Amino acid sequence: xxxxxxxxxxxxxFLRYAxxxxxxxxxxxxxxGTYVVVRRITxxxxxxxxxxxxxxxxxxxxxxxxxxxxxxxxxxxxFAALAAALIIGLISQYAHQREDTxxxxxxxxxxxxxxxxxxxxxxxVKPMTYLFGNIxxxxxxxVWLIGSLDAVIVIAGALFYHKFLAVCFxxxxxxxxxxxxxxxxxxxxxxxxxxxxxLVTIVGIIMVVxxxxxxxxxxxxxxxxxxxxMLLASLFCLLFVGAGLATSYTADLPSSPVIIxxxxxxxxxxVSANSLIRRYLRSP
Amino acid sequence: xxxxPAIRTENVSFAxxxxxxxxxxxLTIPSGALMSIVGPNGGGKTTLIKLFLGLISPxxxxxxxFGCKPARVREQIGYMPQHPRFDPKFPITVEEVVVMGRVGGxxxxxxxxxxxxxxxxxxxxxxxxxxxxxxxxxxxxxxRQRVMMARALACEPDILLLDEPxxxxxxxxxxxxxxxxxxxxxxxxxxIASHDLGLVSEVVSSxxxxxxxxxxxxxxxxxxxxxxxxxxxxLRAVCHTHTHAQQEESGR
Numbered sequence: 001x002x003x004x005x006x007x008x009x010x011x012x013x014f015l016r017y018a019x020x021x022x023x024x025x026x027x028x029x030x031x032x033g034t035y036v037v038v039r040r041i042t043x044x045x046x047x048x049x050x051x052x053x054x055x056x057x058x059x060x061x062x063x064x065x066x067x068x069x070x071x072x073x074x075x076x077x078x079f080a081a082l083a084a085a086l087i088i089g090l091i092s093q094y095a096h097q098r099e100d101t102x103x104x105x106x107x108x109x110x111x112x113x114x115x116x117x118x119x120x121x122x123x124x125v126k127p128m129t130y131l132f133g134n135i136x137x138x139x140x141x142x143v144w145l146i147g148s149l150d151a152v153i154v155i156a157g158a159l160f161y162h163k164f165l166a167v168c169f170x171x172x173x174x175x176x177x178x179x180x181x182x183x184x185x186x187x188x189x190x191x192x193x194x195x196x197x198x199l200v201t202i203v204g205i206i207m208v209v210x211x212x213x214x215x216x217x218x219x220x221x222x223x224x225x226x227x228x229x230m231l232l233a234s235l236f237c238l239l240f241v242g243a244g245l246a247t248s249y250t251a252d253l254p255s256s257p258v259i260i261x262x263x264x265x266x267x268x269x270x271v272s273a274n275s276l277i278r279r280y281l282r283s284p
Numbered sequence: 285x286x287x288x289p290a291i292r293t294e295n296v297s298f299a300x301x302x303x304x305x306x307x308x309x310x311l312t313i314p315s316g317a318l319m320s321i322v323g324p325n326g327g328g329k330t331t332l333i334k335l336f337l338g339l340i341s342p343x344x345x346x347x348x349x350f351g352c353k354p355a356r357v358r359e360q361i362g363y364m365p366q367h368p369r370f371d372p373k374f375p376i377t378v379e380e381v382v383v384m385g386r387v388g389g390x391x392x393x394x395x396x397x398x399x400x401x402x403x404x405x406x407x408x409x410x411x412x413x414x415x416x417x418x419x420x421x422x423x424x425x426x427x428r429q430r431v432m433m434a435r436a437l438a439c440e441p442d443i444l445l446l447d448e449p450x451x452x453x454x455x456x457x458x459x460x461x462x463x464x465x466x467x468x469x470x471x472x473x474x475x476i477a478s479h480d481l482g483l484v485s486e487v488v489s490s491x492x493x494x495x496x497x498x499x500x501x502x503x504x505x506x507x508x509x510x511x512x513x514x515x516x517x518x519l520r521a522v523c524h525t526h527t528h529a530q531q532e533e534s535g536r
Contacts, residue, residue, distance in 0.1 A: 038371050163393030166384050169370050176337060177388045177439065178359045223375045224419050 030234025033216035051110030055080025057117030081193035133204025288351035296345035323494035362441030385438025
């Protein structure tokens with residue numbers, strides 16, 4: 001059975017959900033990934049993603065311990081991601097600490113909290129699912145949740161496009177024009193946090209940074225404007241997720257590493273092609 | 285233009301931690317003036333500019349811009365930074381950079397047609413109109429500086445504050461630069477921070493010499509002796525605190 005046939009097979013609904021979720025989420029990855037790349041906050045995104053495990057752990061624990069059946073692990077993830085984004089943003093802007101130190105500390109703390117709570121959760125919970133992701137485990141309700149998060153990110157990213165562009169390009173100048181730069185920066189970090197939660201469901205905590213930044217980095221080689229970069233990054237992301245899913249299904253491989261390898265392969269190809277072209281143009 | 289002096293400082297002192305950078309600076313820049321701020325590196329030029337913009341507050345004394353606190357009226361100042369901090373590969377066109385001077389009006393940040401017209405006019409004023417659609421990262425240093433100047437002009441400021449605008453200018457465009465500055469000074473106060481006394485003295489009417497203390501000289505009073513005074517003292521100040529190598533070099 002080919003991948004396309006499998007997608008339309010009613011018995012393989014999990015594959016269809018995975019595909020739809022991946023396509024939907026790619027749009028927000030392209031938009032937010034572009035901001036993350038040009039504003040150079042990749043490591044900040046890494047820290048937020050590792051803090052997500054803390055939120056997931058606490059949510060799983062509370063759900064089992066206190067019988068809160070409505071408490072979806074993704075809700076814990078959203079809460080932890082937003083909290084991490086605000087903590088890093090506020091500390092770096094007001095406390096005059098070195099940003100990378102704060103990022104590193106939060107990175108590990110979030111993981112530690114998550115592992116502790118997961119270890120205390122009754123029943124058998126595999127942290128591996130969250131660390132390395134499993135897009136094939138997504139249910140219909142997950143797809144709805146991903147779709148609505150996606151809508152929030154796309155609408156906010158489009159509405160504040162010019163402000164975010166200005167804040168990312170030259171924060172000091174925009175501040176001097178009387179704009180509340182900190183508010184917009186924190187808003188951007190919160191959007192990044194929401195996007196990371198989406199990414200965690202698809203490729204897992206550890207590989208978030210790759211799928212967030214590589215499509216945007218590739219797109220950056222071809223684009224003259226930020227919105228073009230976003231559009232192209234989304235397309236690349238779609239391509240990697242789609243190709244990764246198809247390959248992992250056909251070859252019976254875990255999907256997240258295959259998706260990531262497609263992305264990094266694409267990146268290396270672009271970078272080397274780019275430098276070859278430059279060398280060719282320079283030589284007489 | 286408003287009646288109050290464009291910028292006024294009274295007995296201003298400022299120190300970074302314990303290093304006193306400015307001491308007892310009293311200065312009036314009349315509205316409509318065309319002046320330059322000169323002085324050695326580390327003499328306090330940038331600190332003075334930051335005080336004008338309200339980015340820092342004086343330890344003692346007061347700074348007013350058009351009679352108000354700088355932070356309240358800083359939107360009337362068009363500022364061109366010496367080293368703008370941006371990603372060198374940022375995907376952005378020249379006109380997008382310049383229209384950023386109009387940022388602020390709307391909560392969501394859309395630019396109106398008028399904003400774009402103002403930006404385009406500013407670009408034409410610095411002779412960069414034909415490069416409007418070019419990629420900003422592909423420009424030369426001098427071209428970028430002119431785009432930054434256009435962005436400051438797009439703010440439609442009452443005070444234009446240029447930090448080292450002559451740093452990347454090649455000799456052939458110096459004359460044109462001076463003409464542009466003269467034209468602008470007819471409708472706004474223009475302040476140019478520069479270490480290139482020769483070029484700025486072509487256009488400005490007086491020079492604000494900053495080296496911890498501030499002295500204002502009309503341009504025609506600037507003599508070789510005075511230049512020695514401004515820069516020589518700075519060199520000695522460096523020698524007191526640093527290595528012998530520098531002392532030997534300045535002695536040569």
